[in-house]
Amino acid sequence: MSLKDKNILLGVCGGIAAYKIPTLIRLLKERDANVRVLMTQAATRFVTELTLSTLSQEPVWKDIFPDSVSAKEDWTRHISMGEWADVYVIAPATANTIAKLAAGMCDDMLTASFITLRPDKPNLIFPAMDGEMFASPSVQRNLAWLSRNGCTVINPESGELASGKCGTGRMPEPETIAATIETAVTENLRRSKLQGKSLVITAGPTREKIDDVRFISNYSSGKMGFALAAAAVKRGAGVTLIAGPVHLPTPNGVDRIDVESTEEMNRAAKERYRSCDIFIGAAAVADYRPANHVAGKIKKNSNTMEIILVRNPDVLAGFSKQKKTHQLAVGFSLETAGNLDNAREKLEQKELDLVAYNTFDGITSGFEVDTNILTLIDKHSNVHELPLLSKNEAAEQMLDVIEELMSSDK
Ligand SMILES: Cc1cc2nc3c(=O)[nH]c(=O)nc-3n(C[C@H](O)[C@H](O)[C@H](O)COP(=O)(O)O)c2cc1C
Structure with a gap:
C-alpha cells in the first residue's frame, strides 16, 4: 500500500492529542503523500503553525477570510481545499468541532472544507477527548449523526488520558492513523469504475x-x-x-x-x-x-x-x-x-x-x-x-x- 501523490487534507482541532500530529505528518510524508493542514484557532494553542507547515512543506490554513484580496486563489480556498483532497482526516476531532460538523456550521477553514468535500471522497474523523466527554449524550449523538451521513468515525482507544484518569478517549497512535488512511484511500480507489480502465x-x-x-x-x-x-x-x-x-x-x-x-x-x-x-x-x-x-x-x-x-x-x-x-x-x-x-x-x-x-x-x-x-x-x-x-x-x-x-x- 502506498500514499504516493495522494492529497491528504488534515484538520487539526484544539485537543491535547494534537501533540501527535507532527509525527503523523512525518509518517505521511515518508509515504510520499502531499499533506495540507487546516487548524482551528484552538489547535494553535497546542501545536504551532510553524511546526506543522514546516513538516508538511505547505502553508497552514485557519481562517476563511484571505489576508489579501489580491491573491485570486485565496478567495475560494474554502472550496478548493475540499476539491484538492483525496481524503480528509480530522485528528484530533474535539467535542466542539464534532458538534459544529454535525450541525453544518462552517466558520473556519476546517469546517468549511468539510462541507465542500466531494461526497465520493473518504473522510476520517478521530475523536479524542476525556472519557466523560466522549461518553456524553451530545458527543455520542453528533458522532452517530456523522456516521449515518457518510463519515467514517474511528472510535478512540481506551487507556490513560491526559487528565491522568483512565477511560475511552485516547486518539490512536500516528502509525495506526497513517495505516487507517492508507486503507481508506485504497478502498475508495477500488470503488471507482475507472480503476484499471x-x-x-x-x-x-x-x-x-x-x-x-x-x-x-x-x-x-x-x-x-x-x-x-x-x-x-x-x-x-x-x-x-x-x-x-x-x-x-x-x-x-x-x-x-x-x-x-x-x-x-x-x-x-x-x-x-x-x-x-x-x-x-x-x-x-x-x-x-x-x-x-x-x-x-x-x-x-x-x-x-x-x-x-x-x-x-x-x-x-x-x-x-x-x-x-x-x-x-x-x-x-x-x-x-x-x-x-x-x-x-x-x-x-x-x-x-x-x-x-x-x-x-x-x-x-x-x-x-x-x-x-x-x-x-x-x-x-x-x-x-x-x-x-x-x-x-x-x-x-x-x-x-x-x-x-x-x-x-x-
Ligand atoms: C488543556 C486543554 C486540553 C483540552 N483537550 C481537549 C480534548 O482532548 N478534546 C476536546 O474535545 N477538547 C479539549 N479541550 C477543549 C477545547 O480546546 C475547546 O473545546 C476548544 O473550544 C475547541 O476548539 P476547536 O474545536 O475549534 O478546536 C481542551 C482544553 C484545554 C484547555
Whole structure:
C-alpha cells in the first residue's frame, strides 16, 4: 500500500492529542503523500503553525477570510481545499468541532472544507477527548449523526488520558492513523469504475502550418483535458494524454504524447483505439488545414493572399465509428451561440456516448479560463446541467457521469 501523490487534507482541532500530529505528518510524508493542514484557532494553542507547515512543506490554513484580496486563489480556498483532497482526516476531532460538523456550521477553514468535500471522497474523523466527554449524550449523538451521513468515525482507544484518569478517549497512535488512511484511500480507489480502465484523452489546440513560421490555431489552453486526465488517474485509470501545443505540466501518473497538427493527433489516437476503454476528445482540433504547406516563409508580394483549406480527419468520430463492444466515446461541443440541439446533433452524428456542451463566453466558460459551465447529454438522452465550476471540479463531475454510464451499459 502506498500514499504516493495522494492529497491528504488534515484538520487539526484544539485537543491535547494534537501533540501527535507532527509525527503523523512525518509518517505521511515518508509515504510520499502531499499533506495540507487546516487548524482551528484552538489547535494553535497546542501545536504551532510553524511546526506543522514546516513538516508538511505547505502553508497552514485557519481562517476563511484571505489576508489579501489580491491573491485570486485565496478567495475560494474554502472550496478548493475540499476539491484538492483525496481524503480528509480530522485528528484530533474535539467535542466542539464534532458538534459544529454535525450541525453544518462552517466558520473556519476546517469546517468549511468539510462541507465542500466531494461526497465520493473518504473522510476520517478521530475523536479524542476525556472519557466523560466522549461518553456524553451530545458527543455520542453528533458522532452517530456523522456516521449515518457518510463519515467514517474511528472510535478512540481506551487507556490513560491526559487528565491522568483512565477511560475511552485516547486518539490512536500516528502509525495506526497513517495505516487507517492508507486503507481508506485504497478502498475508495477500488470503488471507482475507472480503476484499471484505459483512457485516451486529447487536449489543447492543434497547429496547422501555413509555412515554416506561421500556422492556424485556436485559443484552447488544454486545461479541461488536463484536469480530466489528472482526475482519472486519481480514480485508478491508466491515462494517455495526447496534447497539442500547451504550456501545462503533465499531471502525475499520466502518459503524455505531444503532437502539433490534427493529423499527428489522429495518428497517435488511432494507434491506441484498440487498447482503450474510454476515449475523451477534449482537444479543440482544427477542422481544416492549409492544402499546401509552403517551405520557408511566404513573401509579402501582394495585398491579399488566398489559402486553400482542406478538411482534417475527425479524431473523435474515427474512434466511435470503429468501437465494437464496451468502449465509450466522449466529446465536447463548444458553441459561441446556439443551444443543446447542436450538441445533440454532434452526439448522434459522431455516435458518441456522452457529449459535454459548453457555451463560449470567454469569462466563465470556454478557452483559457479556469472555470466552465457544462451540460452533459448522454446517448440515453439524460441531461446533467452542471453549474459554474472550476475545471478540476467539472472534470470530477464528468467522470461521475461517465461512471454512471458504464454501470447503466452493463
Ligand atoms: C488543556 C486543554 C486540553 C483540552 N483537550 C481537549 C480534548 O482532548 N478534546 C476536546 O474535545 N477538547 C479539549 N479541550 C477543549 C477545547 O480546546 C475547546 O473545546 C476548544 O473550544 C475547541 O476548539 P476547536 O474545536 O475549534 O478546536 C481542551 C482544553 C484545554 C484547555
